[in-house]
Amino acid sequence: MDPENTAESIEFPAIDLPDEVARAEAQRRHGTLIKPARSLGRLEELGAWLAACQGQSPPRPVTHPRVVVFAGDHGIATKGVSAYPTEVTAQLVTAVGNGDAAINALAATAGAGVRVLDLAVDAEQPDPAVAEFKIRRGSGSIDTEDALTEAEVQAALRAGITIADTEVDAGADLLIPADLGIGNSTPSAVLIAALTGAEPVAVIGRGSGIDDTTWMRKAAAVRDALRRARAVYAEPVALLRTAGSADLAAMAGFLAQAAVRRTPVLLDGLAVGAAALLAEELAPGARSWWEAAHRSTEPAHAMVLDHLDLEPIVDLGIGLGEGAGAVTALPLLAMSARLLTEVATHADSGVAGPLGG
């Protein structure tokens, strides 16, 4: 037997739904507060979702949200599909570690901790402080070769599970997976096309800001990768091996494990969206533990939201990755929880209810 195929396959347990009794209780409570019924719109739904995830209404405030940045390089980036050179990935890992990136400023404002991990950065000298879960140096160039071996997919999924477990065990009460890696919008687009049935041309966006010539190369790369992956569209592990990457596989494991651990997740943009499609295949029902924080400017992201039947909370024209879009929704989540604990009821405040109520 091929030793690469002997790795024990990951099987996720059946995913429980969040607590629908707590959700209904939060919705009922909203109807008793001193405001017209349903007048706080999506904030009411978010508070009820948090209550359902926590299994209690009113929900506790989210006090330990954590952003985990999954960094990795992609062989396909050497084929000229990005606006930036591949060295930028390692430089950005350092920048995030130093607190200098966009995600650091946004997360600090929202009160979220940030952890960056090198899953597959292609650096001569990786930073050992972030390389505990490193699978390999760069994933394969998916237009002509597999991204990973079978054993590497399993190792990456397992890494994602361990990372989620470590965060939850350390007290994280909301998780935000995030991506970093030059070229990652190409495998993300391929996975999204494979799993949603979207036309290849419809999933190819401008990524890091590519020009028309680069877009044409990216289109060719996506087409070639989809052709290589066609036979395994319905097999999530084989799809990650053929057309994914170590960072995306780890993110998928992380997203599925967050659901296993009954921990709410805010989804970010394109790459997280691709990983989320895989996680829902690997652990059906995991999506009920996630909210789509934002709608990215990348066209394929809308297909992810459609496919998972998730409605984005905000739409700020963000097309970055890094978890940037996801953390912008954190203050809204905080508001949604606080409404359920701090707003008075008609009965307690003496404010009259509706006529005929």
Ligand SMILES: Cc1cc2ncn([C@H]3O[C@H](COP(=O)(O)O)[C@@H](O)[C@H]3O)c2cc1C
């Ligand atoms: C300075 C910089 C910071 C970023 N932060 C996130 N991305 C995002 O853009 C990259 C994907 O786009 P593409 O597939 O076109 O390379 C990834 O690094 C992703 O995390 C960045 C990209 C750059 C250049």
Ligand SMILES: O=C(O)c1cccnc1
């Ligand atoms: O929206 C995203 O997530 C995105 C957009 C461009 C590049 N990387 C990520």
